[in-house]
Amino acid sequence: ENLFKKFPLTLKCPCNQIVIPYGSFISFSPEYHPVCSSLFVSDEWILSTRGRYPLAIYPTVKFEESAPYFFNTLATLCSLIQNTLSNAWQIFNRSSLITAQTLSYEELNDRSNATLQQFILNTVAKFTRIRRLISIHSHSMFLANYNTQFSIPHVNNNDTHIEFSSLPMIIDNCSCVINNECKKSIGLYSYDDQQLIFEIPNLYISCSIIQGVLESSLECFFSQSCLDIVQWYIISTESIEIPILNASNTRFLPETPISVLLDSFMIEQWGHHIQYDQYFNQCATKLCSYTLISRPHSLYVITVLVSLFCGLSIAWRIILLIIIRFLRNLMRPKILPTTDTLTSRHVRFINHIRYVWQSLMNKLLKFNVFENEATWNNECHLRTEILATRIYILCLGISISILIVYTLLIIQTHLIIINNPSLIEFEDLQKNSKYSSTLNCPCQNISIEYKSFIKIKVNYHQFCSSDFILNSSIWLNQIYFSQATLIYSYIDYRLFIVSQFRWLISLCTLANDTLSDELIYFYSNTFVSKNLQPRESIEQRANATMVQFRISTPRTFLRILDSIRSIAQGNGIVSSTMSNWYFFALNRNIEYDSIWSQSRFYGKYNDCSCATNAMCTSQATINGSIVPGFRVGCYALEALLQSTLECLYNITCINVLKNMYYFSNITFRPLDLLVSSPNDTVQTLIKKLMIVQWETNINYDQYYSSCAPLQCIYFIYERISLMYSITTIVGLFGGLTVLLKIFAPILAKILRKIQIYHRQQHIVMAMAIFEEQQQQNNND
Numbered sequence: 001e002n003l004f005k006k007f008p009l010t011l012k013c014p015c016n017q018i019v020i021p022y023g024s025f026i027s028f029s030p031e032y033h034p035v036c037s038s039l040f041v042s043d044e045w046i047l048s049t050r051g052r053y054p055l056a057i058y059p060t061v062k063f064e065e066s067a068p069y070f071f072n073t074l075a076t077l078c079s080l081i082q083n084t085l086s087n088a089w090q091i092f093n094r095s096s097l098i099t100a101q102t103l104s105y106e107e108l109n110d111r112s113n114a115t116l117q118q119f120i121l122n123t124v125a126k127f128t129r130i131r132r133l134i135s136i137h138s139h140s141m142f143l144a145n146y147n148t149q150f151s152i153p154h155v156n157n158n159d160t161h162i163e164f165s166s167l168p169m170i171i172d173n174c175s176c177v178i179n180n181e182c183k184k185s186i187g188l189y190s191y192d193d194q195q196l197i198f199e200i201p202n203l204y205i206s207c208s209i210i211q212g213v214l215e216s217s218l219e220c221f222f223s224q225s226c227l228d229i230v231q232w233y234i235i236s237t238e239s240i241e242i243p244i245l246n247a248s249n250t251r252f253l254p255e256t257p258i259s260v261l262l263d264s265f266m267i268e269q270w271g272h273h274i275q276y277d278q279y280f281n282q283c284a285t286k287l288c289s290y291t292l293i294s295r296p297h298s299l300y301v302i303t304v305l306v307s308l309f310c311g312l313s314i315a316w317r318i319i320l321l322i323i324i325r326f327l328r329n330l331m332r333p334k335i336l337p338t339t340d341t342l343t344s345r346h347v348r349f350i351n352h353i354r355y356v357w358q359s360l361m362n363k364l365l366k367f368n369v370f371e372n373e374a375t376w377n378n379e380c381h382l383r384t385e386i387l388a389t390r391i392y393i394l395c396l397g398i399s400i401s402i403l404i405v406y407t408l409l410i411i412q413t414h415l416i417i418i419n420n421p422s423l424i425e426f427e428d429l430q431k432n433s434k435y436s437s438t439l440n441c442p443c444q445n446i447s448i449e450y451k452s453f454i455k456i457k458v459n460y461h462q463f464c465s466s467d468f469i470l471n472s473s474i475w476l477n478q479i480y481f482s483q484a485t486l487i488y489s490y491i492d493y494r495l496f497i498v499s500q501f502r503w504l505i506s507l508c509t510l511a512n513d514t515l516s517d518e519l520i521y522f523y524s525n526t527f528v529s530k531n532l533q534p535r536e537s538i539e540q541r542a543n544a545t546m547v548q549f550r551i552s553t554p555r556t557f558l559r560i561l562d563s564i565r566s567i568a569q570g571n572g573i574v575s576s577t578m579s580n581w582y583f584f585a586l587n588r589n590i591e592y593d594s595i596w597s598q599s600r601f602y603g604k605y606n607d608c609s610c611a612t613n614a615m616c617t618s619q620a621t622i623n624g625s626i627v628p629g630f631r632v633g634c635y636a637l638e639a640l641l642q643s644t645l646e647c648l649y650n651i652t653c654i655n656v657l658k659n660m661y662y663f664s665n666i667t668f669r670p671l672d673l674l675v676s677s678p679n680d681t682v683q684t685l686i687k688k689l690m691i692v693q694w695e696t697n698i699n700y701d702q703y704y705s706s707c708a709p710l711q712c713i714y715f716i717y718e719r720i721s722l723m724y725s726i727t728t729i730v731g732l733f734g735g736l737t738v739l740l741k742i743f744a745p746i747l748a749k750i751l752r753k754i755q756i757y758h759r760q761q762h763i764v765m766a767m768a769i770f771e772e773q774q775q776q777n778n779n780d
Contacts, residue, residue, distance in 0.1 A: 013102035016284035023093030025278035029271040034249045039242045041075035048240050066186050073213045081266050088123045102285045105276050110447040112274045114526040124265045125517035130560050136506045176207035178476050183215045188233045198229050214259035221245050222254035388748030392740045399736050414716040421712045423704045430534050438715040441532035443707040451523030453703035459693040462675045464508035467668040472505050481661050493620040493627050495577045499636035511690040518553045532707050535700045542698045554689040569614035580610040580634035602633050610634035617642050641683040649678040
């Protein structure tokens, strides 16, 4: 961490393990709404709320008849949320952070928090979307004891076959067929005369148990006085003492609807913690490297200055000597040739060359850098000095040659820093191939949300902005008739029209909600990069991400819808209009009453059974007249998906639907044939999420502003300039001359001594040989 603080730009610590599971360094301990850990969701409390009477068949406005359903559903929601989050977290734990380099503490926090935020948004949005879709499906399709009533339209005493039909539930003149948010307050009623004793604040029944729970709040159970009244009322053998909910343990107000709590996943605090030490241990880095930029050391500066001084002094000594000699030659009087000179110019030139050459050779042979007046008369010392001079010149020449080759071949690296670069400056540097490969502009914000530079807009199918949506309540009331299930045959379109149009309206809403949720998730995704990326790279990566987003978003919605459709058929759930199954009674003289079920049949030849195929459909008709495009079948949704919106492009067909019960002057404009095709099935539209056009915009300027680089760094690699080479050679030349002038005489003396020694040995050997020959001659 200290190195990251000192060298944030150049520090690199490769990870030994580049794939690190999030679960190895992120801990997660969410804190739920206090009701989920309270006695209000316990079996003891649920059992005690029945009071003095047995459990009711379906909930009513009486607390003792609705409370068991209410609290059991609340307990189920708490359990469902906890299990959903636990499963989602297990999946998240198996996902991994992939990075080749060790991240700093801040960078790891940014990346992990961004990923966690995506996880939270995605989990909550997916749960909410499934809940809403199930709610719409159940209210428009299913026959249940809490939103319908049974009715026997007629009984023929001569028959032993009695069929049953269903009627929708009406709550305070609000029909659950038109509006599934119909609600009525729950209260405490006298056991004797059924008079209202106490109305429980913000506690409701609705068209379904779950809808009633969502419309309600827990306000009463935060109040001691309210809870005391409830407990006084439900005194029974199963009664338990239960404390109120503590308002200080929740961030929500007591009167907050449970639907809002559910949209927040009943979470008070998500409670995630990022452990950097665990991440570092998993990364298992073994080495780190960084670039240290500093000014030259004072000793180095002194050394360079001394070298330059010596080099310049010698150079100037040579230059001044040449200049002085040149000036003296100019000032010397010239001798004019006499008439006695008979030598030709050519001969004179040759002789002059020979003279110059001989003079030069003599001077070179006698050249003595170490000349001293004390040695002028000492031939031995003079020879030693000449030898030292030759060693000096030879070593100096070799050293200078090596320096020249080295300085000409070496590649020099220049670090260029541009502070507060503009976008134009960055793009100019990026276009230059000399700089682009090494250009590095660290971002102040390494984690940039997509929403800061990517914008996505869509155009939905025109139906979603038509009069059928804008005036949906008027249209639904116009095509609704509460006695339709009692009057018309199961294949009459009037039994399906309300459900199918509610589905069409809901599909537009769900498509918009799905896209909105997915966009929130998409926009919260972050583009994580330590350095500023070029325009082309950003556009390519953003376009690839958006293509994937356009493909995955409809699939996400379809997967959920298909699952719900399969559950409905697989469990044999009866439609609210009994379009797939119907019930009847038979008089078979048995000891107990019985109700039997029989599947419906559809198709051109009435040969497709809803018992085996939920997709059985027939052409929609009203009084025998075909309704173009629409179909009827086992389930309103299945039939709708196989339908087209052809009828809604024709004003005559629209008027037939609008006026099938009673006449109305209200005009509903038909869809435009030039905007969309009337032959597309609803299934085809849903596969595209009701979207007909995508518009995307990538704003690179906004990305640059979000990155906000403080500086750009790049390197220039080039050979050393001629002036620098000359300066370097001159500087080193001075130092070399000083060193060689010290060591060359020493080396020369050593060589001279070795030479003298060998010469003396040769003389001794020669004398010995001569004496031996003389002795032999004397003997002879």
